[in-house]
Amino acid sequence: MTRNRRGRFFSVGGALYFAAFFLAPLSYFYFRAAAEAGPGGFAAALEEVLSSPATWRTLVFSLAQAAASALFCVALALPGALISARRDFPGKKILRSAGMIPFVLPSIIVVIAMIGFYGKNGLLNRLFGTELNLIYNPAGIVLAHGFYNVTLALRIMGEGFAGIDLRYHEIAASLGDGPVRRFLRILLPLGAPAAATAFIIIFLYSFSSFGIVLVFGGVAFSTLEVKTYTEMHVKLNLSTSSVYALLQLVLAVFFMLLAGKLIRRFQFSRPRAPKTTIPPGPAVPPGKKAAALLYFLILGIFIFGPLASLTIRSLRPMGVWSARAFAALFRPEPLGRDIEGIIRSGIPGVILRSLLLSFGSGSAAFLLALALSFALRGRKSPLLEGLLYLPTGMSMVSLGIGLRLLYGETLPLPLLIGAAQVFVAFPVVFRILRTTVEEFHPAYLETAESLGAGKGRALRDVAFPILRRGLLNGLAYSVAIPFTDFTLVMTIGRGEYVTFPVAIYRLIGFRSFDLGMALGVLYILVCLGIFFWIDSTGGSDDTFGGN
Amino acid sequence: MVRHDFLRSAVLAAALAVFAVAGCSRTVKESPQGERVRTPLRVYTYDSFPGELQKALTEHLKNTHDTDLELVRFEDTGGLFNALYLERGKGKVDAFIGLDNSYLARLYAQDLLLPYKPRDLKLAMDKLAVDPLYRVSPYDYGGVALNYDRLKLPDPPKTWEDLFDPRYRGKIVLLNPATSGPGRSFLLFTVAVFGEEGYLDFWRKIKPNLLTVAAGWTEGYGLFTQGEAPMVLSYDTSPAYHREFEKSDRYDNLLFGGRAYLQVEVAGILKDAPNPEMARRLLDYIVSPGFQSLIPLTQFMYPVHPDAALPESFTAVTRAEDYLSLDEEMVSRRLEGWLADWEKVMR
Known part of the structure; x- marks a missing residue:
């Protein structure tokens, strides 16, 4: 009874937050756009957009590149997720912490890192003495989205696969099933929900991709998000812009609901063995071991190659090895530019502000996701869940402007930015926590209590250890994702609140590429620090987030 | 062991809460104090x-x-x-x-x-x-004009027609007129130079030589200075930056017929x-x-x-002798059509 009441409290609270800081500002923005155009104007814009062949070309491309990107990530992450869910190997912990880096990079840094590695003047081309055009085409978009998201796929799938009871495998093997048959009959159906989840989240992120497509897509290839931006910021046509944003929203909802249906067909119906340790397992044949090594080598180059090229370039300002770009960040004289005048804040201030903001919005996203996961435990409500995943496919520019218009004069700006950033992190965090909470049986608590443990002790000694892995995983993402935000800080903060991505963008905009890259490397180091700290707090249980 | 982890996590959670509150209260502290007669x-x-x-x-x-x-x-x-x-x-x-x-x-x-x-x-x-x-x-x-990298391009083009030369394949970065201010000016530049009948022909011919059409100046110029392409659309004043802050004359502008488009x-x-x-x-x-x-x-x-x-x-930098510009009232009537035709050619 109490649980029901508390559940209702959580769902009502969460729903109110969603309504106040997500639905209301967005609706207000669309309402304003429609009102500006007049009653006939909006209908005309709608008709114009829907009847234009360019819209449909953009739509088809948005879908195709998103599907290709998601498929690429899932395929690339599959062996890694399988291996890491079942075996320990040296460097796994570092891979897990450091591997999160690409996912939390601001898109401007992703672009620079990709160019530094795959570009015509990049590391690969220099290594082989070629000048191949590897990325200024649709393949470049998929490659960049792959770099961005593959570690997310690794985490989600690793977590899902870790929950598969290996005894099924052993039983099948003892019954004489070969590896192919075991894969098809056991791993595929049991691992499908995790793979589908990874696919759909990456699909939605890539579907609403902006920065990457702007640089590598050229004129021929664009997404609905790019169209939304172009109409609003360049053609200054708010009603057409909001039609594109609405179209994207409708499609995102549709895919979310579809995916929810697919995922739920598998989920909650399978028995899971809560596991805390990985059994040593039989010795691995050398051929298999070599293949695994080769795979991790390629994966490592794919993830760390662009990061390495970024670091190398930051240490070679004007083509000579030196640390002066880093020194210049804190002591402006060497390169002759007034750094503080460009960034309009000192670097320590940027770091502190970014940390404060992302810890603030991150903990809010974490609590919101946790509350809603508990409230929804064991329940299926496709409509509500579809709503909760909406922010992934949403135009953040529209959200930022809507929030600013609606609350800009009543709420302090950092609070408003934080409240909006919650939605950037929320979908991923909610996905992780929902799975974690779903697998936690209240029976554990009841048993502990019936054995005489107090409520607090039961929570501390029983609930927390079981939930710990998933909680920390969710916390890591909830803090790291707002760290990357550029759009909301800029549209709401109007340049007064300088965070890492804003500072990097400003340096690069003022042609201080070396300093921008140095600051990018600094950013990566801070992120690494956060991940190592959170992961080491999580103890010694080594999987890609399995519990 | 378990208890220890729990404590650490509890401290972590408490720290988060403090950070969150501190983050929110910052603005209050920063708001201007004291009374001022004039409004800013x-x-x-x-x-x-x-x-x-x-x-x-x-x-x-x-x-x-x-x-x-x-x-x-x-x-x-x-x-x-x-x-x-x-x-x-x-x-x-x-x-x-x-x-x-x-x-x-x-x-x-x-x-x-x-x-x-x-x-x-x-x-x-x-x-x-x-x-x-x-x-x-x-x-x-300033004037919107192409810039080039002397180090990578010892024989720069001298005329608009030179830009079509196959030896410049993949060596030019332009900016999208639909998303970039200088990109828009450059489209108007080509209309001003080649006329409404001729500008599309220019774009058709230069297309094979483009590495990419970047969305904005920051991205395009970044590709240029990162050595991805030796020619980029920028301003006639851009080389002055490198002279001033990098003491380098590596970059220079290309002013065909001494002309640039006025911004x-x-x-x-x-x-x-x-x-x-x-x-x-x-x-x-x-x-x-x-x-x-x-x-x-x-x-x-x-x-x-x-x-x-x-x-x-x-x-020290060559300055355009002639800054072209089209009448903005006329541009506002025609630009959408020009852009649409341009997109058809470029996609």
């Missing part, structure tokens, strides 16, 4: 408006007029224009700094501005007098400005020689005032 002058601009210029404006208003400046920045000129448009009639903004000539037709059409001719307005060229009614005041200008940045007073008198003083200062001489090394554009001094890094 509220001015909108874009994000990359130089801090040095902001400092000069602030000090001038403070010292000469005992008024504070509240400079509000938007992510780009599009965001700036949208804010002026969406907040019109509310009496919240006094002035803006930093829209270019491509916004003029829309500014006039929305009737947002209060005309004012700044005291001592002197212009280096007649072409800079963009508005006979003085609804806006020009304060800097002028303007400031203006809003019709519903709460403090129009002080906004006028601001405009007076912006066009004065004192402020104008700060323009070159902060904006890397030319000052509009003929007497403003130019640093050596500027005088």
Whole structure:
């Protein structure tokens, strides 16, 4: 009874937050756009957009590149997720912490890192003495989205696969099933929900991709998000812009609901063995071991190659090895530019502000996701869940402007930015926590209590250890994702609140590429620090987030 | 062991809560204290408006007029224009700094501005007098033109036709006129040079030589300085930056026939400005020689005032002899059609 009441409290609270800081500002923005155009104007814009062949070309491309990107990530992450869910190997912990880096990079840094590695003047081309055009085409978009998201796929799938009871495998093997048959009959159906989840989240992120497509897509290839931006910021046509944003929203909802249906067909119906340790397992044949090594080598180059090229370039300002770009960040004289005048804040201030903001919005996203996961435990409500995943496919520019218009004069700006950033992190965090909470049986608590443990002790000694892995995983993402935000800080903060991505963008905009890259490397180091700290707090249980 | 982890996590959670509260309370502490008789002058601009210029404006208003400046920045000129448009009639903004000539037709059409001719307005060229009614005041200008990397391109093209040469395959980065200000100017440049009948032919022929059409100047110029392509669309003033701050003459502009396309940045007073008198003083200062001489090394554009001094890094760079421009009223009627045809050619 109490649980029901508390559940209702959580769902009502969460729903109110969603309504106040997500639905209301967005609706207000669309309402304003429609009102500006007049009653006939909006209908005309709608008709114009829907009847234009360019819209449909953009739509088809948005879908195709998103599907290709998601498929690429899932395929690339599959062996890694399988291996890491079942075996320990040296460097796994570092891979897990450091591997999160690409996912939390601001898109401007992703672009620079990709160019530094795959570009015509990049590391690969220099290594082989070629000048191949590897990325200024649709393949470049998929490659960049792959770099961005593959570690997310690794985490989600690793977590899902870790929950598969290996005894099924052993039983099948003892019954004489070969590896192919075991894969098809056991791993595929049991691992499908995790793979589908990874696919759909990456699909939605890539579907609403902006920065990457702007640089590598050229004129021929664009997404609905790019169209939304172009109409609003360049053609200054708010009603057409909001039609594109609405179209994207409708499609995102549709895919979310579809995916929810697919995922739920598998989920909650399978028995899971809560596991805390990985059994040593039989010795691995050398051929298999070599293949695994080769795979991790390629994966490592794919993830760390662009990061390495970024670091190398930051240490070679004007083509000579030196640390002066880093020194210049804190002591402006060497390169002759007034750094503080460009960034309009000192670097320590940027770091502190970014940390404060992302810890603030991150903990809010974490609590919101946790509350809603508990409230929804064991329940299926496709409509509500579809709503909760909406922010992934949403135009953040529209959200930022809507929030600013609606609350800009009543709420302090950092609070408003934080409240909006919650939605950037929320979908991923909610996905992780929902799975974690779903697998936690209240029976554990009841048993502990019936054995005489107090409520607090039961929570501390029983609930927390079981939930710990998933909680920390969710916390890591909830803090790291707002760290990357550029759009909301800029549209709401109007340049007064300088965070890492804003500072990097400003340096690069003022042609201080070396300093921008140095600051990018600094950013990566801070992120690494956060991940190592959170992961080491999580103890010694080594999987890609399995519990 | 388990208990230890729990404690650490509890500390972590508590720290988060403190951070969150601290993050929220910051603004309260930062808000201006003490009472001031005059309300600050509220001015909108874009994000990359130089801090040095902001400092000069602030000090001038403070010292000469005992008024504070509240400079509000938007992510780009599009965001700036949208804010002026969406907040019109509310009496919240006094002035803006930093829209270019491509916004003029829309500014006039929305009737947002209060005309004012700044005291001592002197212009280096007649072409800079963009508005006979003085609804806006020009304060800097430059020419949109191709730039090249001497190190990677010892034999640069000499004419427009040279650009089509197969030896430049994949060596040019241009900017998308649908998403970039200079990109738009360059499209108009080709219309001005080749006419409405000929400009598409230019784009058709240059297309195979493009590495990419970047969305914005920052991205395009970044590709250029990162060595991805030896030619890029930028400004005739761009080489001055590298001379000034990198002591390098590696980069130079390409002015075919001595021509570039004119881009002028303007400031203006809003019709519903709460403090129009002080906004006028601001405009007076912006066009004065004192402020104008700060323009070159902060904006890397030319000052509009003929007497403003130019640093050596500027005088060493070839300057366009002829700045082309099309009538903006005409452009506003035709641009959509030109863009649509352009997109058909380029996709």
